[in-house]
Every structure is written in structure tokens, then in C-alpha cells.
Amino acid sequence: MNSEPQCDVGVYRVWDLPVRLFHWINFLAVISLFFLGFVMLYKKELGISSLEAKIALKEVHVIIGYVFAANLLFRFVWAFAGNRFARWSAFLPHRGLAAEGRRYLQSLRRGEPEAWLGHNPLGRMAVAFLYLLLTIVAVTGLVRAGTDIYYPPFGALVQDYIAAEGVEPASLKPYDETGVDAGRLERMKAFKGPFGDIHLYTAWVLLAMLVVHIGAVILSDSREGGAIISAMFTGRKYLRGKPVDAADR
Template identity: 50%
Template sequence: MSLSTTEDTNQSKTYRVWDRPTRVFHWVNLLLVLSLMFVGLIMLFKSEVGITGLEAKIGLKELHTVIGYLFAINLIIRLSWGFIGNRFAKFSGNLPKLGAIKRYQTALRAGENPQYLGHNPMGKLAVLVIMITLMLIMATGLLRAGTDIYYPPFGGAVTQYIAAEGVDATRIKPYDETGVDKAKLAVLKPYKSLAGTVHLYSVYFLMLLIVLHVVGVIIAEVRHQPGIISAMFSGKKQIEGTPLDK
């Protein structure tokens, strides 16, 4: 694949790197994740902020779920693009390699500033961990939505399972045991609880990853490779010398 480049007076070159779908996913994902965290925190501390009552509780969960659907759609599009996008969007070219990470760290310790068009080796590792965490959050969130407020894609199967004999499953309502087989509900409860626990702690882990990611990007921008932040807006990187992944 050829790279589009332009030269400036300092003999540096500008490369087109991040395609538009990759950039759109990045910023939409950030917006949705922050929105989910905000609503999630309100859900966790609803009593402290004066939100009471079952209707308000369900309303918050429904809002969280709707935003979660947008998050899931955006993530699924990005996962699909990881197989059909340009070389910098494809997962096949962004898998971290231990040898490359060691060489990169050795070069930094030696005072060198190796340049990369795509993610540097540490960046590739960070992206992999973040993507796995996002997928885990999506999966457990959908499971929790299905077992808690009976939303798709699992809600229909859940209500069919817990509905008492002769009861129309579509009449089952969240936090209302009318028409529910309590024995089956008890069987489901540990799985519901596990999905919720994994979901919550995955989000806490993602918060940590976001902080580390932001700090790492700022350090890389200031000390090693200027322009990596602006590249996620423009899609272009300006590099002096020959990038190692050209």
C-alpha cells in the first residue's frame, strides 16, 4: 500500500495515517464511554444525589442501556473495520510483539526517539488491552441489561425462562415478581450478579487505562514523537527521517 506524503521546508514528511472511520470511532467512543461513566456513577450514588423511587431507578438503567447500545454499535463497527480498513486500522498490523516492545524501550533508554507512522510498540499493547476491556464491558453490559430490565438482545429469552407456567412472558416487568417463577429467578440471580460485578470492575479498570493512556500519549507527544495527538484529528503525521514501520 502506498502512502500519500508531502514535504515541507524542514525536509520532514507528512503521511496520511489514520483513516476517517478510525478517527470517528475514537472520538465517538470517548464521548459514549464518558457518558456511560457519568450515568453509571449517578446510578451507583443515586441516593446521595437525591434520586429515589423504583421508576427513577429503572429510568436511569434504561438511559444507561440506550447509550450502551450506541457504544456497542460503534465498537462493533470498529471491530469490523479492523479487518477491512487501511493498514493502520487493521488488527493484523497492530498486534503487540514482545521483541518490538523491548527494542523500543531500549532505544528510549539510549536517548533515541524512534518514529512510527502507526502506534509504537507500547501503543499497540495499550490499544489491545483497551479493546479487550471494551469488548468485555459491552458483553457484560448487554447481559446485565437482559437480566436486569429485560432489554434486547437477551431480555426476551430471560423473560421466557422466568415466566411462570401460563404467564405471557411479555407481561413480565423489571423489579416486579408478578407472574415470575421465583425458583427460576433464583437460578438466574447468581449469573446476573456475576455479569454486574465483572461489568463494574471492568469499567474501573478502563478508568485506570484511560488515565495511563492519556499520560502516556502526553509523554510521547512532548518527549518522543510530536504530532501524535493532532494526528487523531487530522489523520496525518509529520515525521522527520524514516519511520520504522513505513
């Protein structure tokens, strides 16, 4: 891994502090959510059977999910205010991206990979897809937080909808049909089902993409240098020659 600057290596400030904080908060949140998700998914096999434990797991999952969603929202807001490597234009697809991708692949085949300060064309496509997956997981998770355990931002609306006539909505408890209108409860269950499926399957795709992402970063760092991994701690990349996207500096 070429992570130490040498005499012909330029030092470039790329990732600003907010982007680096987002990256590591997101990493910790996602790992925690996956762990809890696996526990919930295989709770029977793990010997977890009580309703209290089931609800507690979901509550912790949702609380960490709030951190995850708030962090993602912050990243999207920062895409309007950060440096050029943090902005929307740095990771959304643009005209000419396919041609850049072909050129980058050709450079890999030659054994002389192009150096990029920001994401290389393949990395750019992957990051855009990752943000899409993260957004889907966040939105569907918030919906299920409301329908499953009546947590914000949709929990109060769900309670208002399914409460039987004359019952105080706030008195309803998760997985307890006391005081619930049976017909509306069934409609709510039908509504929330697809959100749960999308949440689960998107999480599996996200997990696969994260494995690919980590592998690609390690491979790219070993082949191209640039200290890609340490750059997410220091914000600095070390590159030989002039990076393809250096003209915009």
C-alpha cells in the first residue's frame, strides 16, 4: 500500500472534515444496524422469544436508525456547502461519465491507472448507487418505525388511524391489539408489508455493495496509491503526477 508521500508525490486536500465525520458515523451506524437486523431476523434461532425482547431490539434498532438517517440528511445538506469533492456534482452521474469510465478501465488494463483526486468514474457510479440504497433504507426504516412500534415521525399518525372509536391513540401499545380497530389494523398491515420487504432486500443489496466497496478501495489503494483509506482520516491524498480532475482545483 503506497500511503507515504515520496519525492514525486503531490499532497492534496480532498475530503473535508464534515465528509470524513459522515463517513465514519455512517460506517458505525450501518454496522450496528446490520448486527441488530441479523439478531431480529434470526431471533428464534438465537432463543429470543419474549415480546419485550422483540420490542426492545426494534427500539434500539430505530434509535440507531435515527442517527443513521440524520447523518445521511446532513451529508445531503453538506453537498450544497462543502468543497468541490463534497458537492452533488462530485458523485451524481453527469454527461460524459460513461466515456470517463471506459477511459479509466483502459488505463487499468494498461497497468497505468489514472489518478483522481475525488472518486474515479467507477467509484463515482458506486457511490451514487450507495447513496440511493442508503436513502431507501432510511425512508423505509422510518415508515416501519412508525407502523411497528409507533415511533416518530409517523407513529402518532399510525396510532390515530388504527385506534378504535373512543380510544386514546397514545394509549395503544406495539403488538397489542387492545383498543385497535381490527379493519384498520389489517389495512395498516397490508400497507406496511411492502415497506418491510423493500427495507430488507435493499439492506441485503447494501451489504453486498459495502463488501464490494471495501474490496475496491483496498485494491485501488494497492494498485494506484493515493492513501485512499488514510484519506478518510486525514482528508489528504498522495498522488504521483497530475490527477485527471486537478484542473478544477
